[in-house]
Amino acid sequence: NQGVAPVTYGTGTRPPRGDYASARADYTCEQQWSRYTPDDHALYERLYQRQAAQLPGLACEEFIAAVAQLGEPHHIPRFDALSERLHRATKWEVVAVPGLIPEEAFFALLAQRRFPVTGWIRKPEEFDYVVEPDVFHDLFGHVPLLFNPVFADYMQAYGAGGLKASRLQACEYLARLYWYTVEFGLIATPQGLRAYGAGILSSAGELRHSVQSPAPQRLGFDVERIMRTRYRIDDYQTTYFVITGFEQLFDATAPDFTPLYERVSREGELAADSRLPSDRVY
Ligand code: HBI
Numbered sequence: 001n002q003g004v005a006p007v008t009y010g011t012g013t014r015p016p017r018g019d020y021a022s023a024r025a026d027y028t029c030e031q032q033w034s035r036y037t038p039d040d041h042a043l044y045e046r047l048y049q050r051q052a053a054q055l056p057g058l059a060c061e062e063f064i065a066a067v068a069q070l071g072e073p074h075h076i077p078r079f080d081a082l083s084e085r086l087h088r089a090t091k092w093e094v095v096a097v098p099g100l101i102p103e104e105a106f107f108a109l110l111a112q113r114r115f116p117v118t119g120w121i122r123k124p125e126e127f128d129y130v131v132e133p134d135v136f137h138d139l140f141g142h143v144p145l146l147f148n149p150v151f152a153d154y155m156q157a158y159g160a161g162g163l164k165a166s167r168l169q170a171c172e173y174l175a176r177l178y179w180y181t182v183e184f185g186l187i188a189t190p191q192g193l194r195a196y197g198a199g200i201l202s203s204a205g206e207l208r209h210s211v212q213s214p215a216p217q218r219l220g221f222d223v224e225r226i227m228r229t230r231y232r233i234d235d236y237q238t239t240y241f242v243i244t245g246f247e248q249l250f251d252a253t254a255p256d257f258t259p260l261y262e263r264v265s266r267e268g269e270l271a272a273d274s275r276l277p278s279d280r281v282y
């Protein structure tokens with residue numbers, strides 16, 4: 001097995017951390033659970049406990065209810081056991097990958113209801129911040145909502161839309177939609193704003209910032225607006241988009257995006273902190 005080419009975008013010149021040489025053509029690999037050390041499991045548990053303690057009042061109820069499905073907090077979950085539970089709930093499974101994978105491979109896995117989870121865990125000195133997604137971000141941040149049927153269907157539809165966008169050279173727009181929903185989305189509930197985005201829910205500081213800080217703006221979900229909006233990868237977001245329910249996400253991905261891409265391209269992009277008269281402000 002010659003493996004696959006590592007993905008280095010976004011990470012400058014540092015060598016990638018995962019073992020891409022042992023990955024299959026679709027970028028999946030073995031989790032190799034027995035290779036985690038006691039320190040790896042202990043670090044996972046510290047990360048888990050810190051985040052779990054912050055969820056009440058800040059994370060959406062669907063997420064909180066599903067976190068327990070990840071399994072014991074004391075060790076990094078075995079992906080095959082987790083996949084069995086997930087498959088029973090929504091017919092999704094998790095598969096191991098060496099780290100970031102190319103967009104098309106990523107979209108292809110989502111379209112097949114297979115969620116790629118990075119195998120390796122960060123170093124203790126990266127407790128507060130890790131540049132690339134690791135097993136904690138991918139599992140704790142992303143997997144709980146895959147137990148929700150409506151969100152699970154959105155993720156698959158997003159993957160299918162991504163495969164189509166790759167052919168239309170519109171990946172940038174789809175990446176923004178992913179960023180402002182799956183990674184940094186907020187949801188309005190009768191109890192107030194709550195987070196559902198994985199980038200927020202796996203971050204020590206951004207959870208409170210996104211939901212409660214007066215600094216960022218929180219705007220109503222609007223696919224066209226989101227696709228025009230640049231995002232920052234180096235600091236907390238200056239803008240969050242708020243959905244009113246997971247159906248809104250799924251419904252928004254149902255139409256053909258082709259005319260939308262044309263409009264977005266004509267209208268041009270917006271700065272991460274821009275504000276339009278048409279924005280619904282929370
Ligand atoms: N690969 N493993 C992994 N995880 C991601 O979240 C991921 C990826 N490759 C591409 C990608 N995300 C982004 O381009 C998405 O915005 C589409």
Ligand code: FE
Nearest residue numbers: 133183198199
């Ligand atoms: Fe993520």
